[in-house]
Amino acid sequence: MKRSSGFDQISIETLNRRLWFVTIFVFVVFSLLFMRLWFLQIINGRSYKEQSENNRIHRQKITPFRGVIYDRNGEILASNLPSFNLYIIPEDIQDRELLLRDLKVLIGLDAEEVRGKLKKESKTNSFEPVLVKKNLTWEEMAKIETHLFNLPGASLQPEPQRNYIYGDFASHLIGYLGEISEKELESNQYPNSASGDYIGKFGIEGKWQKELSGISGKRQIEVDAAGRQLQVISQDSSVSGRNIALTIDRKLQASADAMLKDKSGAIVAMDPNNGEILAMSSSPSFDPNIFIMGIDKTEMKKLTSGKDSPFQNKAISGQYMPGSVFKIVMAIAGLEEGVITPDDAVSCTGAYDFGNRPFKCWNKKGHGSVNLHRAIRESCDVYFYKLGRKLGIDRIAYYARMCGLGVKTGIELDSEKSGLIPDSAWKLKRYGVSWQAGETLSCSIGQSYVQVTPLQAARLISVVFNGGKVYQPKIVRWVGDKNNESQSKPLLQGELQVKRSTLEEVKRGLIAVVNEAGGTGGRARVRQTIVAGKTGTAQVAGLDKKMKDNAWFVGIAPAENPKIAVAVIIERGEHGGSAAGPLAGDLIRQYLGFAEEIKTSADQDATETVEEH
Amino acid sequence: MFDRRLLQNFDWVLLVLLVLIATLSLVNQYSATFVKDAGWSRIFIKQFYWYLIGFSILVLMTTFDYHALERLSWPLYIFVIFMLLLVMIMGKISSGSQRWLNLGIFNFQPSELAKISIVIILSQFFSSHGEYADYRLRDLWQPFLLILLPCLLIVEQPDLGSALMLGIIAFTIIIIMKIRWTSLIILAGTILSSVPLVWVTLKDYQKKRIFTFLNPESDPLGAGYHIIQSKIAIGSGLLSGKGFLKGTQTRLHFLPEQHTDFAFSVWSEEWGFFGSVFLLIVYLFLILWCINIAKNSKDKFGSILAIGITATIFWQVVINVGMTIGLMPVVGIPLVLFSYGGSSILSTMIGMGILMNISMRRFMFQ
Numbered sequence: 021m022k023r024s025s026g027f028d029q030i031s032i033e034t035l036n037r038r039l040w041f042v043t044i045f046v047f048v049v050f051s052l053l054f055m056r057l058w059f060l061q062i063i064n065g066r067s068y069k070e071q072s073e074n075n076r077i078h079r080q081k082i083t084p085f086r087g088v089i090y091d092r093n094g095e096i097l098a099s100n101l102p103s104f105n106l107y108i109i110p111e112d113i114q115d116r117e118l119l120l121r122d123l124k125v126l127i128g129l130d131a132e133e134v135r136g137k138l139k140k141e142s143k144t145n146s147f148e149p150v151l152v153k154k155n156l157t158w159e160e161m162a163k164i165e166t167h168l169f170n171l172p173g174a175s176l177q178p179e180p181q182r183n184y185i186y187g188d189f190a191s192h193l194i195g196y197l198g199e200i201s202e203k204e205l206e207s208n209q210y211p212n213s214a215s216g217d218y219i220g221k222f223g224i225e226g227k228w229q230k231e232l233s234g235i236s237g238k239r240q241i242e243v244d245a246a247g248r249q250l251q252v253i254s255q256d257s258s259v260s261g262r263n264i265a266l267t268i269d270r271k272l273q274a275s276a277d278a279m280l281k282d283k284s285g286a287i288v289a290m291d292p293n294n295g296e297i298l299a300m301s302s303s304p305s306f307d308p309n310i311f312i313m314g315i316d317k318t319e320m321k322k323l324t325s326g327k328d329s330p331f332q333n334k335a336i337s338g339q340y341m342p343g344s345v346f347k348i349v350m351a352i353a354g355l356e357e358g359v360i361t362p363d364d365a366v367s368c369t370g371a372y373d374f375g376n377r378p379f380k381c382w383n384k385k386g387h388g389s390v391n392l393h394r395a396i397r398e399s400c401d402v403y404f405y406k407l408g409r410k411l412g413i414d415r416i417a418y419y420a421r422m423c424g425l426g427v428k429t430g431i432e433l434d435s436e437k438s439g440l441i442p443d444s445a446w447k448l449k450r451y452g453v454s455w456q457a458g459e460t461l462s463c464s465i466g467q468s469y470v471q472v473t474p475l476q477a478a479r480l481i482s483v484v485f486n487g488g489k490v491y492q493p494k495i496v497r498w499v500g501d502k503n504n505e506s507q508s509k510p511l512l513q514g515e516l517q518v519k520r521s522t523l524e525e526v527k528r529g530l531i532a533v534v535n536e537a538g539g540t541g542g543r544a545r546v547r548q549t550i551v552a553g554k555t556g557t558a559q560v561a562g563l564d565k566k567m568k569d570n571a572w573f574v575g576i577a578p579a580e581n582p583k584i585a586v587a588v589i590i591e592r593g594e595h596g597g598s599a600a601g602p603l604a605g606d607l608i609r610q611y612l613g614f615a616e617e618i619k620t621s622a623d624q625d626a627t628e629t630v631e632e633h
Numbered sequence: 634m635f636d637r638r639l640l641q642n643f644d645w646v647l648l649v650l651l652v653l654i655a656t657l658s659l660v661n662q663y664s665a666t667f668v669k670d671a672g673w674s675r676i677f678i679k680q681f682y683w684y685l686i687g688f689s690i691l692v693l694m695t696t697f698d699y700h701a702l703e704r705l706s707w708p709l710y711i712f713v714i715f716m717l718l719l720v721m722i723m724g725k726i727s728s729g730s731q732r733w734l735n736l737g738i739f740n741f742q743p744s745e746l747a748k749i750s751i752v753i754i755l756s757q758f759f760s761s762h763g764e765y766a767d768y769r770l771r772d773l774w775q776p777f778l779l780i781l782l783p784c785l786l787i788v789e790q791p792d793l794g795s796a797l798m799l800g801i802i803a804f805t806i807i808i809i810m811k812i813r814w815t816s817l818i819i820l821a822g823t824i825l826s827s828v829p830l831v832w833v834t835l836k837d838y839q840k841k842r843i844f845t846f847l848n849p850e851s852d853p854l855g856a857g858y859h860i861i862q863s864k865i866a867i868g869s870g871l872l873s874g875k876g877f878l879k880g881t882q883t884r885l886h887f888l889p890e891q892h893t894d895f896a897f898s899v900w901s902e903e904w905g906f907f908g909s910v911f912l913l914i915v916y917l918f919l920i921l922w923c924i925n926i927a928k929n930s931k932d933k934f935g936s937i938l939a940i941g942i943t944a945t946i947f948w949q950v951v952i953n954v955g956m957t958i959g960l961m962p963v964v965g966i967p968l969v970l971f972s973y974g975g976s977s978i979l980s981t982m983i984g985m986g987i988l989m990n991i992s993m994r995r996f997m998f999q
Binding site for chain 2: 035036038039042043046047049050052053054056057058060061062064065066067068069071072
């Protein structure tokens with residue numbers, strides 16, 4: 021061996037002596053371990069044995085109270101109700117068949133269903149309580165309670181349960197709760213949730229889950245051999261979730277929901293001065309309470325794939341061609357760029373020949389000679405074809421985006437869509453071909469590629485009447501308590517860089533739409549105040565040519581000092597003036613507190629349309 | 634080339650002891666992960682394969698002369714440091730700490746390998762620097778740095794238990810090499826005075842663990858829960874235990890991590906005082922046997938190496954068992970060779986292989 025160093029005698033002796041000490045040390049330490057084991061298992065063993073066998077300790081979770089959701093006036097929209105739930109701990113069952121039979125006799129529980137649940141849940145840990153039935157009725161609860169002594173393994177747990185007081189009310193906005201999925205559990209985004217918990221899945225419930233959910237507590241209880249609770253040993257209380265107040269007005273929202281019943285479409289009402297959403301309705305909708313009870317797969321499928329997508333919040337993720345509503349943007353762009361003056365007149369013969377095809381006006385007979393004011397009031401297509409031709413698509417797009425179209429508004433809800441404002445660069449990138457001048461004409465009357473969401477439409481008219489301020493729409497008024505309200509000031513995203521005279525001219529046009537003879541929006545008129553607005557009738561993109569047109573109306577009132585802006589879209593409603601206009605008028609009337617009894621003939625007209633539904 | 638004496642000197646006692654512990658461990662794993670009607674648990678099967686691989690490595694470790702490790706000590710040390718840095722950068726995060734490297738087929742914990750590496754490099758240092766003389770502190774700056782670097786990297790993960798383990802092992806070697814009393818007092822003084830400093834850097838859950846060790850009843854639902862439940866499990870085993878698969882604490886899942894850190898509690902509940910003492914005696918015998926190997930080794934490097942590896946086994950057993958019976962705070966140290974865990978089995982088997990190697994070559998210098 022090359023490296024053998026060779027010990028000298030002294031070293032070996034030294035080392036051996038030291039290792040002798042080490043050996044003694046090892047013996048001493050192990051003796052300590054033995055003594056401790058003797059102490060635990062022999063001297064105190066009886067008491068530990070008792071603790072482990074006779075008095076078993078169960079750990080229970082305490083479900084926290086979920087934060088309450090209020091409307092802007094403090095009315096409760098979603099709260100919690102006590103619910104009695106029936107649990108079974110598989111390990112505590114003495115006679116499974118007997119238990120299943122008793123439960124069937126007592127409260128009519130299907131034996132096979134319970135058997136399936138027990139089998140599925142108890143795979144990993146047969147001491148984990150399995151939820152068998154949620155929300156027992158008082159009668160069921162009384163029956164179980166009195167027979168609990170004969171039902172080893174079964175137990176009743178009072179737990180808070182979400183309650184949406186008005187049921188099918190602002191469902192898309194408020195959202196719903198659902199059982200947390202495997203994927204969500206693994207995502208680490210729900211650190212306070214465990215398997216079987218219900219979490220917010222959609223709308224406010226989903227977006228504000230963290231604030232609303234609270235923190236669950238723990239309770240240690242002593243149970244006897246049959247799993248019956250003997251006493252609570254210790255308890256970590258749960259922490260309730262934070263309350264949230266929305267900006268919506270409960271009554272206005274209810275009216276909007278009612279107006280859309282049996283229709284497909286959306287309504288957005290907002291405060292033009294700060295972007296607060298006063299109502300946001302989408303139809304068809306659903307009752308969020310049904311998810312609480314546990315919804316089966318086929319029913320869920322029916323909802324998700326149902327006609328007119330009941331789960332889509334059309335107010336923020338429905339993208340529609342704006343139709344004539346887009347003429348508001350066109351008028352601003354035209355005046356601002358100086359390609360028209362208010363007095364320039366254009367002749368409308370019912371169609372505008374461009375290239376080798378005629379671009380028709382909705383009025384086949386033609387409007388004759390029209391200036392800007394009349395063009396807006398009567399929604400003359402030919403006027404705007406010509407205006408669009410002068411502007412070109414890129415200048416149109418510039419003004420549209422300035423008005424907040426084509427980008428997400430940034431409202432604090434998931435699944436918002438941006439809509440689409442096309443320009444020449446976009447088309448080249450998207451389709452690889454250059455922009456066609458004919459497409460500019462279609463876009464000028466809000467058809468073709470142009471798409472907006474109802475929320476964007478409501479904000480568009482707000483911007484015109486609030487002096488050009490583009491606010492981020494706001495849905496949450498405060499979180500926690502009322503004192504936090506000051507923290508959420510209106511967020512100004514931008515301002516229209518246009519002349520005052522431009523806005524004044526467009527405003528006059530929009531007032532005329534509702535209030536002057538010949539205007540397309542007469543049915544939105546409210547006698548007590550001046551409503552301004554714009555109708556729209558938009559074709560539906562798709563292969564089916566026979567699809568009926570979508571009906572639009574955007575309105576605002578009072579015109580001189582606006583308090584509410586409304587956008588209404590009724591899918592397949594055909595005419596904005598008749599299908600959407602009256603709804604906007606009614607909402608405005610209600611919000612401004614005007615009685616319905618005093619009616620002019622025009623109003624009566626409008627009310628009748630509503631009453632048909 | 635092949636020396637027949639090697640085979641004659643094969644350390645059968647060591648092998649039998651290891652196989653015995655592995656068998657008891659598998660019996661215990663079966664119970665700890667048992668679910669009615671579910672067949673062999675995945676953890677049991679994986680543990681079985683870890684032992685197969687572990688024993689193969691043990692045999693492999695005897696095929697070369699252990700003096701080769703003297704030359705390999707630095708490259709191995711650098712490799713371990715590199716792995717620890719790698720963990721820091723791209724380690725797998727699990728329950729708040731970043732300790733594992735994902736190697737595709739399994740997650741490897743480099744801090745386990747660090748124990749072996751630090752033992753080897755300290756053996757190399759002490760066998761090449763002077764006799765078994767009294768060391769002064771200034772003679773020891775090099776080993777201190779060698780220990781400090783991996784310790785800091787492991788504390789950072791954070792894995793206080795493993796870092797502490799590494800320090801204790803290294804410290805044991807230094808003590809046995811004998812440093813001056815005065816130096817020892819200075820060292821102890823420094824360590825004690827740095828306690829408040831360390832306390833500040835501890836994470837909240839670690840502070841809580843120390844508090845609850847001092848008074849477990851103060852937090853019966855949280856950190857104290859483990860200690861209380863473990864004591865109930867062990868205590869309720871009485872003299873002869875509740876029987877295989879009959880431990881109610883185990884079946885109730887009252888013991889968190891019952892297949893890793895609290896494996897001993899499972900064993901004690903089901904096999905009672907007799908069972909736990911038997912298991913500890915097997916460990917005691919193993920440790921005494923290892924000390925014997927150190928005594929019989931005929932060169933310095935070999936004997937220090939054997940002492941270091943023995944210290945690794947000893948302290949891990951004492952700290953883990955001490956934790957389950959409420960003598961030590963809850964730190965994540967598994968019961969070596971008995972708890973579930975691939976990294977731990979592999980690194981321990983490497984150590985045992987080196988010991989076997991030293992034992993087989995004990996007559997080479999005569």
